Amino acid sequence: MILQKDNQPGRLLARGVCRLMDSHGFVTVEEFVPRRGLRVDVMALGPKGELWVIECKSSRADFTSDRKWQGYREWADRYFWAVGDDFPTDLLPADTGLILADSHGGEIIRTAPETRLAPARRKALTRKFAQHAARRLQALRDPVAGRIPG
Numbered sequence: 001m002i003l004q005k006d007n008q009p010g011r012l013l014a015r016g017v018c019r020l021m022d023s024h025g026f027v028t029v030e031e032f033v034p035r036r037g038l039r040v041d042v043m044a045l046g047p048k049g050e051l052w053v054i055e056c057k058s059s060r061a062d063f064t065s066d067r068k069w070q071g072y073r074e075w076a077d078r079y080f081w082a083v084g085d086d087f088p089t090d091l092l093p094a095d096t097g098l099i100l101a102d103s104h105g106g107e108i109i110r111t112a113p114e115t116r117l118a119p120a121r122r123k124a125l126t127r128k129f130a131q132h133a134a135r136r137l138q139a140l141r142d143p144v145a146g147r148i149p150g
Contacts, residue, residue, distance in 0.1 A: 009058030009084075010041065012103035017042050017054050017082045020099065020106035026052070029133050034075040034125060038068065042082070045129055051117060054080040054099065063091055075125065078112035 011030075018028040025047040032043035042054040053076035057063040073079045080097035083089065089098060097112025117125070138145055 010056045010062070013056035013058060013082050013084065013101050014042050016101035016103050016106045017056060017099060019104065020101060020108070021052075021054075023105070027133070029129060029136070032129065032132060034072075034128070038071055038075070040072050040075070043076075043129060045126065049122065049126065050077045051122065051125055051129075052076050052078045052080060052097075052112070054082050054097075056082045056101075057087065058084065060088055060091065063087075073115070075117075075121075077114055077116055080108075080112050082106060 014030050018030065021028050021042070021044045026044040028042050028044045030042055031039055033039050034043070040053045041056040044052040044054060046052065053072050055066075055069050055072065057066075078097055080099050081092050082099040082101045083092070084102060085100050092098060095113060096110075097108065098110040099106045099108050101107075
């Protein structure tokens with residue numbers, strides 16, 4: 001399992017995003033790996049089976065140094081950015097969603113356009129989401145048994 005300090009800016013944003021998603025009936029997994037080489041900040045599974053990817057960016061440098069995000073869009077029904085209120089949002093593509101967040105919560109400012117996943121991909125991702133979440137839960141009780149494969 002990947003562990004990072006909880007006081008890093010991106011982790012604080014992710015915590016607020018997860019709280020926001022919970023208030024909308026979604027469950028979340030942080031640092032979700034849809035396939036080898038990709039790791040999204042937050043994957044959210046909605047009450048109707050919808051899958052959202054939310055990338056947390058704490059600064060202009062954080063955003064401009066990351067070009068992998070475009071590959072994340074094909075793994076979600078909707079793609080969002082989560083940023084703090086001091087982030088220059090004009091940098092973000094207009095065809096993506098926008099969440100303003102802090103460590104306590106957030107607000108959806110712009111809903112991302114929907115691009116429905118193919119049924120086979122949705123099924124595989126939902127299964128992977130469940131397995132990932134279960135391994136994380138098990139890791140809390142038994143750090144050896146709950147290891148998440150790379």
